[in-house]
Amino acid sequence: MRKRPLKVALLGCGVVGSEVARIMTTHADDLAARIGAPVELAGVAVRRPSRVRDGIDPALVTTDATALVKRGDIDVVVEVIGGIEPARTLITTAFEYGASVVSANKALLAQDGAALHAAAEEHGEDLYYEAAVAGAIPLIRPLRESLAGDKVNRVLGIVNGTTNFILDKMDSTGAGYQEALDEATALGYAEADPTADVEAFDAAAKAAILAGIAFHTRVRLDDVYREGMTEVTAADFASARAMGCTIKLLAICERAADGGSVTARVHPAMIPLTHPLASVRGAYNAVFVESDAAGQLMFYGPGAGGAPTASAVLGDLVAVCRNRLSGATGPGESAYAALPVSPMGDVVTRYHISLDVADKPGVLAQVATVFAEHGVSIDTVRQQGRQDGDGEASLVVVTHRASDASLTGTVEALRKLDTVRGVASIMRVEGE
Amino acid sequence: MRKRPLKVALLGCGVVGSEVARIMTTHADDLAARIGAPVELAGVAVRRPSRVRDGIDPALVTTDATALVKRGDIDVVVEVIGGIEPARTLITTAFEYGASVVSANKALLAQDGAALHAAAEEHGEDLYYEAAVAGAIPLIRPLRESLAGDKVNRVLGIVNGTTNFILDKMDSTGAGYQEALDEATALGYAEADPTADVEAFDAAAKAAILAGIAFHTRVRLDDVYREGMTEVTAADFASARAMGCTIKLLAICERAADGGSVTARVHPAMIPLTHPLASVRGAYNAVFVESDAAGQLMFYGPGAGGAPTASAVLGDLVAVCRNRLSGATGPGESAYAALPVSPMGDVVTRYHISLDVADKPGVLAQVATVFAEHGVSIDTVRQQGRQDGDGEASLVVVTHRASDASLTGTVEALRKLDTVRGVASIMRVEGE
Numbered sequence: 001m002r003k004r005p006l007k008v009a010l011l012g013c014g015v016v017g018s019e020v021a022r023i024m025t026t027h028a029d030d031l032a033a034r035i036g037a038p039v040e041l042a043g044v045a046v047r048r049p050s051r052v053r054d055g056i057d058p059a060l061v062t063t064d065a066t067a068l069v070k071r072g073d074i075d076v077v078v079e080v081i082g083g084i085e086p087a088r089t090l091i092t093t094a095f096e097y098g099a100s101v102v103s104a105n106k107a108l109l110a111q112d113g114a115a116l117h118a119a120a121e122e123h124g125e126d127l128y129y130e131a132a133v134a135g136a137i138p139l140i141r142p143l144r145e146s147l148a149g150d151k152v153n154r155v156l157g158i159v160n161g162t163t164n165f166i167l168d169k170m171d172s173t174g175a176g177y178q179e180a181l182d183e184a185t186a187l188g189y190a191e192a193d194p195t196a197d198v199e200a201f202d203a204a205a206k207a208a209i210l211a212g213i214a215f216h217t218r219v220r221l222d223d224v225y226r227e228g229m230t231e232v233t234a235a236d237f238a239s240a241r242a243m244g245c246t247i248k249l250l251a252i253c254e255r256a257a258d259g260g261s262v263t264a265r266v267h268p269a270m271i272p273l274t275h276p277l278a279s280v281r282g283a284y285n286a287v288f289v290e291s292d293a294a295g296q297l298m299f300y301g302p303g304a305g306g307a308p309t310a311s312a313v314l315g316d317l318v319a320v321c322r323n324r325l326s327g328a329t330g331p332g333e334s335a336y337a338a339l340p341v342s343p344m345g346d347v348v349t350r351y352h353i354s355l356d357v358a359d360k361p362g363v364l365a366q367v368a369t370v371f372a373e374h375g376v377s378i379d380t381v382r383q384q385g386r387q388d389g390d391g392e393a394s395l396v397v398v399t400h401r402a403s404d405a406s407l408t409g410t411v412e413a414l415r416k417l418d419t420v421r422g423v424a425s426i427m428r429v430e431g432e
Numbered sequence: 433m434r435k436r437p438l439k440v441a442l443l444g445c446g447v448v449g450s451e452v453a454r455i456m457t458t459h460a461d462d463l464a465a466r467i468g469a470p471v472e473l474a475g476v477a478v479r480r481p482s483r484v485r486d487g488i489d490p491a492l493v494t495t496d497a498t499a500l501v502k503r504g505d506i507d508v509v510v511e512v513i514g515g516i517e518p519a520r521t522l523i524t525t526a527f528e529y530g531a532s533v534v535s536a537n538k539a540l541l542a543q544d545g546a547a548l549h550a551a552a553e554e555h556g557e558d559l560y561y562e563a564a565v566a567g568a569i570p571l572i573r574p575l576r577e578s579l580a581g582d583k584v585n586r587v588l589g590i591v592n593g594t595t596n597f598i599l600d601k602m603d604s605t606g607a608g609y610q611e612a613l614d615e616a617t618a619l620g621y622a623e624a625d626p627t628a629d630v631e632a633f634d635a636a637a638k639a640a641i642l643a644g645i646a647f648h649t650r651v652r653l654d655d656v657y658r659e660g661m662t663e664v665t666a667a668d669f670a671s672a673r674a675m676g677c678t679i680k681l682l683a684i685c686e687r688a689a690d691g692g693s694v695t696a697r698v699h700p701a702m703i704p705l706t707h708p709l710a711s712v713r714g715a716y717n718a719v720f721v722e723s724d725a726a727g728q729l730m731f732y733g734p735g736a737g738g739a740p741t742a743s744a745v746l747g748d749l750v751a752v753c754r755n756r757l758s759g760a761t762g763p764g765e766s767a768y769a770a771l772p773v774s775p776m777g778d779v780v781t782r783y784h785i786s787l788d789v790a791d792k793p794g795v796l797a798q799v800a801t802v803f804a805e806h807g808v809s810i811d812t813v814r815q816q817g818r819q820d821g822d823g824e825a826s827l828v829v830v831t832h833r834a835s836d837a838s839l840t841g842t843v844e845a846l847r848k849l850d851t852v853r854g855v856a857s858i859m860r861v862e863g864e
Contacts, residue, residue, distance in 0.1 A: 023581065023725060033768040034580050034648070130578060136726035138570070138578035146562060146570035148466050149746020151459065216466070276732065279711070293455060293743035294568035294733060300708065301729035311725035314581020328760035336465040 007042035012081035019310035104131035110205035117333035128316035136308030157287030162197035199228035211253035216337040227267035245270035271431035345405030359393035439474035444513035451742035536563035542637035549765035560748035568740030589719030594629035631660035643685035648769040659699035677702035703863035777837030791825035
């Protein structure tokens, strides 16, 4: 075994960072055996030194992250600060000063992944980030390595635990969105400002990362269609249940049928109760991957939390340390396919549309004509008069597969019909 | 991009090998881009050249596998022959002649993994075998790399598609074992001689491989307790259903509670219908992994078949080729922990026992006393008189957790009771 220990700089010591430090200490012998050399915590950069957790040598703690990264003897920088800056500058500085980087920073990777990968490659360093997507679930490595000889056609997953907790609660208790969010907040599953989760910014970042790796194509955050889940109602769940479905916030990355382009999107969708993703409960995450040769794979586990995220960080740390000892680097960015990313209008899927219509003869025929004119084929229609006798009825239409652009055109035309009083909800139907 | 192509020798061109060859040809450009150099099929060794599939250049085909491996210009040998010999000799010869090896051979890896790893290390070559366990499902790489910074405590999985198909059929249709096996055979899910599957030799080999990797300990095939599923009856499924369970053939690798030893076993077991493994249908595989930091992870997908297995083989091929280009090797055998493998008697779990007893007062008290004397605590008892009035009743006992040795002692003592006419079935209860 090599005598000189590998030196690790830990940037950030919050929920994840403190777990990384703890495991590095308690499992030091195992890590050394698996890496082939001891690994040593050389410094911990924090904003507030007074908050540093038990078990970390106070002498290692600094508020000057830049100086730590520039020390020159650091082998690996573990970045668990999150956010764009100062994380981005610290990571590129790490490469310049001869360190590889393990990051859990999905927002940064989704926004600047290409530039960071280029910087890593320029300096011959590794950039690993398994923890950035779906916490502890091995997903980046399977996509980037296990499926490297296969052709991935679709990635379909629940990649945000907070929103899955909320939707699961709505589904199982009949609660409304606000009530379920309040419970998630009280239990610590949702942050005080839940915007990043419920408006799907977090899931969109993960979708960009997954699509890029799955399709060997650069997918920017702006390429991802994003729709949050704040407008999902108890009535939507009742509609979903009526057609044997539940509602999940899904990240969906797809290769077009002709193989010539890809799409990435995040939105609430109905999926059949028989689909394995339908039974993913609470704050768990799960991701389906469909490929030419392997067929359908699913990866399931805790998508967040200090210890699970630390598990992913440490797996990467071991890999990067091994690479360092052997003088090699792992697989870098693979964007050779350079497929165009199509806009949302090109996405083809099924739709569940609830309309409030006038309760009189001929309405269904009118509505059906609008769908037909826009090339959207109807699968089923359910029509029901209201009990209050106000002359309105509701019409639920489930379509066959159609492009998002066709559906949008259909809905615009429906809104112009006198007999259509309102479009109560539109939801995509996936996983069939 | 490096000009000289990497040369691959394919040993075996059956269901898996022909898919490997097909994908290497059709996806040649993608593989080259992902590896960083073209990869070329340099030869295909088969037993019967007349059977070689379309799309393979006949000039590449040979019946002399040894000569192919000894050519001296082969970079990677892909072994998909299966069985112990000649596969073992061909693999060690490959290392001697400077080639790395990708294998799908679970029987060989389970029996001689240590020696093969040692040979690979001696010659500075890679030995990869993702396809040996659970077909297309990334499992070896996640355990060996993604979880390299974590402490795995348990691996619990369905790793044989044939038996899962049979058990699923019995569960869903009420069919008996033979009827379900016949259907599996007719549909091509079971081989003409199904012994390796139904007697769990196949699953035991996979359990040995998984336990070794999960616990960084050498686990030999002989260390794995093995019990087939030929004696599972429709009545067992009815009993399972009565307690909210189904029956699966499970491979279970566990670290003892004190961390000082491990066990590996394969047998049919009841698991709750609410457990994710309960809903794994048909010939699919799924593996649960429980670790200190990550918590519970599950990996799901097709566990066999030509294309899925080829996907795993090609993922390894890409990794090995990349290693070769960078002059490094991937992680080898990790057996540093060298934990003792405990015998089956030390395994602690719950049990479901059906007894045929005399239908008279005091029997339950007698039976309960025997359990207590052996230190096996009873969770629930269900007693029912038979309709035919032959003076017999059935008694179903579900225990709390107890060692296999205690349970065995209990059952031996029960058999000696005059009032116990027979032990109808004993089944372990897992996944709770």
